[in-house]
Amino acid sequence: MAPLVLRTVAETAAWAESLRRSGRRLALVPTMGYLHEGHLSLMREGRRRADVVAASIFVNPTQFGPNEDLSRYPRDLEGDLARCASAGVEAVFTPVPAEVYPPGFQTYVDVMQVSQGLCGARRPGHFKGVATVVTKLLCLFKPHVALFGEKDYQQLQVIRALERDLNLGVDIVGMPTVREPDGLAMSSRNAYLSPEERHRALALSRGLSAARELCRNGTRESSALVGAVRRELEAVGLREDYVELVDATSLTPLSAVIPGQAARMLVAAFAGNTRLIDNQPIGD
Structure with missing residues (x-):
């Protein structure tokens, strides 16, 4: 109806x-x-x-x-x-x-x-x-x-x-964020992406997943976790706007993932002229 x-x-x-x-x-x-x-x-x-x-x-x-x-x-x-x-x-x-x-x-x-x-x-x-x-x-x-x-x-x-x-x-x-089968976060602005830009845009979710895996394996320092995301962006030529590890509630920057404190990794980057954002929880 x-x-x-x-x-x-x-x-x-x-x-x-x-x-x-x-x-x-x-x-x-x-x-x-x-x-x-x-x-x-x-x-x-x-x-x-x-x-x-x-x-x-x-x-x-x-x-x-x-x-x-x-x-x-x-x-x-x-x-x-x-x-x-x-x-x-x-x-x-x-x-x-x-x-x-x-x-x-x-x-x-x-x-x-x-x-x-x-x-x-x-x-x-x-x-x-x-x-x-x-x-x-x-x-x-x-x-x-x-x-x-x-x-x-x-x-x-x-x-x-x-x-x-x-x-x-x-x-x-x-x-929770709804994703395409290949991991790209659904967004109305994805309509702007050319096929080649869309393929490169997968670096956002891939980088976040790499950071989460590092954290699961014991790496807690923000610099190392942020670096994992940046490497994925750089590998496909996406222009970073920001990559930050923050407290999940206050959004204040964290120097490391602290046990018992909810944290999020947030990323924004440009694929061509299209600005895309993504994030995932990280740590405990």
């Missing part, structure tokens, strides 16, 4: 309020569209955790820098709605930018600590845009649970922080 398409804040608020009054539990999956299996896995998990699943499809202009790919970001609303239907989504919010940011809009959400470094340092203002639009969506829908992928790991930690700090009362669920 095709999902209900909601285009305005007013009709979305009315739909969500009616759902709450009926006593049903709501899951929300915010997206920028061009949906793939990673997004659909969030929607299916939402079905397991709630009575009704809603999604948003909105290419959020405030999280793009002036030289980034807002105008060419891939879009396929008709296909996305069909994919939402296949995953059991009942309503999809698809606003135009002026509906989300009307004339006179001046309120932004800025999560301070976990948005620093990593993608936050390379994409100034990006997480301010992410935090603002996600806060608006959570306040609009008032879902019981909202689901996000771990591929955008720093984004997930930013959203967890804003939900906690603003007392929004939403269960923020992070779901």
